[in-house]
Amino acid sequence: MIPVFYVLDYFGFILLPKEKSFEIFIYATIWGFIIALPFYYFKKNKQTVIRLLVLFLVLVTALIIDSYMKLPDNPITFILIMGFWVGIAYVLSPTFIKKYWKLIVIIYGPLLLYFIYLRLFSGDLQAYLEIKKDYPFYIFFLPIPILFLIWVFEQWKWLQNLKAEKSNAELSLLRAQxxxxxxxxxxxxxxxxxxxxxxxxxxxxxxxxxxxxxxxxxxxxxxxxxxxxxxxxxxxxxxxxxxxxxxxxxxxxxxxxxxxxxxxxxxxxxxxxxxxxxxxxxxxxxxxxxxxxxxxxxxxxxxxxxxxxxxxxxxxxxxxxxxxxxxxxxxxxxxxxxxxxxxxxxxxxxxxxxxxx
Structure with missing residues (x-):
């Protein structure tokens, strides 16, 4: 993925951070994992493969729009990329997303609306860029560790339930003996x-x-x-x-x-x-x-x-x-x-x- 990243950077489709090899390596690893998903699900669940291909189409559309319009923090691109990442999360853990979709909407809905307000209704582009200097865009990433910890807790709870069920099954077998x-x-x-x-x-x-x-x-x-x-x-x-x-x-x-x-x-x-x-x-x-x-x-x-x-x-x-x-x-x-x-x-x-x- 690293050579692919540099090719995309050369043609202007993406912008890689200069002199930050470690960050590029992390990005390449994440995207390599995501791109491998369709191949992983190809024999197991073809419906999931179709969903992944649709998500990649959304991503490509977002990159093309962003490259063509050349607008900083393009709201259309931003929304499409957010949809892409939510879709990937749904493919990886559909049960978790279905269970906590209200929490996700409560967290990201206001953030998205606030971003759109700043980008489109706070003045012209120059005014927005001035506001952006003090705008903490990292808050979009803050909920991710929280949601990840909730997911880890759900997996731990599932594992404990599985152990309990296994123990009950063993006890039933032992009683029968x-x-x-x-x-x-x-x-x-x-x-x-x-x-x-x-x-x-x-x-x-x-x-x-x-x-x-x-x-x-x-x-x-x-x-x-x-x-x-x-x-x-x-x-x-x-x-x-x-x-x-x-x-x-x-x-x-x-x-x-x-x-x-x-x-x-x-x-x-x-x-x-x-x-x-x-x-x-x-x-x-x-x-x-x-x-x-x-x-x-x-x-x-x-x-x-x-x-x-x-x-x-x-x-x-x-x-x-x-x-x-x-x-x-x-x-x-x-x-x-x-x-x-x-x-x-x-x-x-x-x-x-x-x-x-």
Missing amino acids: INPHFFFNTLNNLYALTVKNSKQAPEVILKLSNMMRYTIYEGEKETVQLDDEIAYLNNYIELHKIRYKKSVEITFDYSSVDTHLTIVPLMYIILLENAFKHGVETLTEKAFIHIKLFDDNDFIYFTIENNFDPNEVNETNGIGLENLKRRLTLLYKNQHELIVSTSNNRYKTTLKISKHA
Whole structure:
């Protein structure tokens, strides 16, 4: 673009500032970008290309008029060039221009009218040129940084909304991944109980129904009361007890927690599921799960400890835990702590969540 600028300057179509190479470089960069726009949009949006060509036609018309009439600060040229730049802004960010067009009119309308008044109605050309010496023409450029900052803020807000939508989508996916195989296993056990005409079948149906209702309806809420989450966990434990023929020691102490506190639903089920899947199911005898839920002034604590057979460690043991970590990061950010420890054949997890989150 720099050689093109000098050619246009030679034929008198434009006037380049003398001995200001940096300014010429900036101008060339801006115009190079603008001229590249039709090529960029050529395959993507041909309607936009047509708009750009019309804008360039307006610009060329303005240059021809300015060159032919040779009037300082020609109002016709001035209006056409302003229309060109507004059009370019519309092509680059149509949503922003549509949203703030009233603000743009309020800012530039009075400025344009004031310029036309000075140029055409303040006296002859000589009088105007005298006024121009003290007239701060830079005020036409002052609103540009303000509008640019507004545009930057809009982009930042859009990005934050996009992140929020992405987080919500991830949370929905993570909820969908919570213990689906548990329901299949329970249905298989229910089938076996119904074949035997077991008296436990209605109890299993009721507990499974309550769990499914909680997962589908309560699981979509932002928060639930702890007593609802406790009932959900108790149903899960009872259904597992019905499954096993072996003796399993399971304790769940929630006597030291305020059950009216609220928490994100389905937050503890993965830890309990892991205790059964990777603990109880790997042992033939003396299996145990000890659970405690309590709170203090600042945090809600959930601890779960179970034993396991070191020779039966499942390689996929970490999938559920990674799921939980991701949910905690999305929902509680820096207001939680997950501590996992293994000692001999014991596995203990403590989840600490802020009550003020």
